[in-house]
Amino acid sequence: MxxxxxxxxxxxxxxxxxxxxxxxxxxLNPKIAALSADILCLQEVNGQKPMGGGxxxxxxxxxxxxxxxxxxxxRAETHRANGGAADVHNLVVLSRYPIRAAREIRHDYVEAPLxxxxxxxxxxxxxxxxxxxxxxxxxxxxxxxxxxxxxxxxHFRAPIAAPVPGAKTGALSWGSVAGWAEGYYIAAMKRIGQxxxxxxxVDELFDVDPxxxxxVAGDFNAEEFNAAIRIxxxxxxxxxxxxxxxxSLIIAEDAxxxxxxxxxxxxxxxxxxxxxxxxxxxxxxxxxxEIDNEGLPDEADPELSGGRIAGSFHAPLxxxxx
Numbered sequence: 001m002x003x004x005x006x007x008x009x010x011x012x013x014x015x016x017x018x019x020x021x022x023x024x025x026x027x028l029n030p031k032i033a034a035l036s037a038d039i040l041c042l043q044e045v046n047g048q049k050p051m052g053g054g055x056x057x058x059x060x061x062x063x064x065x066x067x068x069x070x071x072x073x074x075r076a077e078t079h080r081a082n083g084g085a086a087d088v089h090n091l092v093v094l095s096r097y098p099i100r101a102a103r104e105i106r107h108d109y110v111e112a113p114l115x116x117x118x119x120x121x122x123x124x125x126x127x128x129x130x131x132x133x134x135x136x137x138x139x140x141x142x143x144x145x146x147x148x149x150x151x152x153x154x155h156f157r158a159p160i161a162a163p164v165p166g167a168k169t170g171a172l173s174w175g176s177v178a179g180w181a182e183g184y185y186i187a188a189m190k191r192i193g194q195x196x197x198x199x200x201x202v203d204e205l206f207d208v209d210p211x212x213x214x215x216v217a218g219d220f221n222a223e224e225f226n227a228a229i230r231i232x233x234x235x236x237x238x239x240x241x242x243x244x245x246x247x248s249l250i251i252a253e254d255a256x257x258x259x260x261x262x263x264x265x266x267x268x269x270x271x272x273x274x275x276x277x278x279x280x281x282x283x284x285x286x287x288x289x290e291i292d293n294e295g296l297p298d299e300a301d302p303e304l305s306g307g308r309i310a311g312s313f314h315a316p317l318x319x320x321x322x
Contacts, residue, residue: 001038001039001143001320001321001322002035002036002037002038002039002318002319002320002321003037003038003039003041003151003215003217003276003318003319003320003321004035004037004039004040004041004217004316004317004318004319005040005041005042005043005153005217005218005219005274005275005276005316005317006031006032006035006040006041006042006043006312006314006316006317007042007043007044007155007218007219007274007312007313007314008028008042008043008044008045008061008064008312009044009309009311009312009313009314010044010046010088010089011024011028011044011045011046011060011061011064012024012045012046012047012048012058012059012060012061013046013048013060021060021063023310024060024064024310024311025063025064025066026310027310027311028064028310028311028312029064029065029066029068031292031311031312031316032064032065032068032070032316033068034292035292035316035318037070037094037318038095038096038097039093039094039095039096039097039141039149039151040070040073040093040094040095041091041092041093041151041153041217041218042061042091042092042093042094042153043089043091043153043154043155043218043219044088044089044090044155044219045058045060045061045077045085045089045090045091045092046060046085046087046088046089046090047084047085047086047087047088047090048060048085054084055080055082055083055084055085056080056084056085056086056087057084057085058077058085058090058092061092069096070094073094073095073096074094074095074096074097074098074099075092075093075094075095075099076092076093076095076099076102076137076139077090077091077092077093077137078090078091078092078104078134078135078137079104089133089134089155091134091135091136091137091153091154091155091218092137092153093137093139093151093153095139095141097141097142097143097144097149098141098142099139099140099141099142100140100141100142100148101139101140102137102138102139102140103137103138103139104135104136104137104138105135105136105137105138105152105197105198105201106131106132106134106135106136106197107131107132107197108197108201109196109197109200109201109204110193110196110197110200112129112130112131112132112193113129113130113189113193114127114128114129114130115127115128115130115186115189116128117164117165117182117186118182119164119167119176119178119179119182120164120165120166120167121165121166121167122166130186130189130190130193131190132157132190132193132194132197133157133190134155134157134194136152136153136154136194136197136198136201137152137153137154138150138151138152138153138201139151139153143213147213148212148213149213149214149215149282150205150212150213150214150215151214151215151216151217152198152201152202152214152215152216152217152218153217153218154194154198154216154217154218154219154220155218155219155221156191156194156195156218156219156220156221156222156228157187157188157190157191157194157221158187158191158221159184159187159188159191159221159222160184160187161174161180161181161182161183161184161186161187162183162184162186162187162190163183164179164182164183164186167179167180167182167183188227191221191222191228192227192228192231194228195220195222195227195228195229195231195232196231198216198231198232199231199232199234202214202216202232202234202247202249202279203234203247206246206247206279210246210247211279211281212279212281213279213281213282214249214278214279214281214282215276215277215278215279215282215319216232216249216275216276216277216278217275217276217277217317217319218274218275219273219274219314220232220273220274220275221273222273223271223272223273224251224254224272229251229275232249232277233248233249233250233251233277234247234248234249235248236248246280248280249277249278249279250277250278250279250280250283251275251276251277252275252276252277252278252283252286252289252319253272253275253276253289253291253317253319255286255288255289256289256290256291260291260293261291262291262293262296262315263291263293263296263314263315263317264296264299264313264314264315265296265297265298265299265313266298266299266300267298267300268298268300273314274314274315274317275317276289276317276319278319282321285321285322286319286320286321287320287321287322288319288320289317289318289319289320290317290318290320291315291316291317291318292315292316292317292318293315296313296315297309297311297313298313299313
């Protein structure tokens with residue numbers, strides 16, 4: 001069983017007539033084909049407004065998948081309240097095996113924290129809720145041997161300062177260090193909050209079945225020792241309780257040699273921001289892990305900024321199980 005995750009880097013424009021899609025299809029279609037995935041988790045799939053009106057659909061994704069086998073897989077995806085796709089950054093799971101159930105998790109286990117922005121102009125008069133940007137997509141997949149795989153597709157908040165009203169002088173510039181710092185703090189609060197919500201959802205599964213087959217895949221926007229990853233894993237080294245070790249998750253890509261263990265390049269730095277985390281029961285079947293990062297472009301390259309990249313700044317990751 002090949003379980004893959006791939007951030008498609010803001011795939012698709014806002015309408016079906018986006019003329020830039022053809023070169024993205026040409027770059028991404030063979031990349032997805034090479035994964036030979038039985039289960040594929042996708043992030044940053046944008047929704048398009050149909051020419052005739054109606055809710056947004058994932059037509060750009062359909063174009064990228066084309067006639068690949070994965071195009072005919074069972075599908076689960078995130079939605080807006082109207083039933084259509086969001087304009088940007090939808091989550092999608094494609095599975096060769098039947099999807100028994102799917103749900104979106106967003107403030108189901110963690111209430112939005114209240115925070116008063118002091119550098120906002122004017123400052124907030126009262127604390128306001130800090131809500132996550134995206135949900136977690138949780139699916140139950142019926143495996144051929146009759147067991148259930150509990151899969152979570154995640155896209156955590158990026159370590160980029162969140163907007164603060166009146167504190168910015170432009171799209172990428174701030175009027176003060178204090179304003180930027182507060183925005184960065186808010187972004188970190190969102191990312192760590194998503195990790196806490198994931199952890200509580202995983203713990204709920206272990207409450208029912210200590211040997212549950214659990215996998216978490218996606219773009220965590222965090223490296224291994226970041227707080228968000230540590231919360232998601234729940235290591236007994238952090239809890240100080242070996243008896244809780246069975247509830248911890250294991251980083252699958254630690255099986256890859258260190259010099260090849262990266263999924264993003266930023267200004268020359270090789271970072272592992274995309275992960276597959278697995279429960280101990282599932283890890284027992286883990287065989288190999290592949291990271292397709294050969295020739296990966298640098299996301300800080302100014303010539304590739306502004307949507308001019310055909311492929312993705314993220315490398316796809318595949319975990320292979322027996």
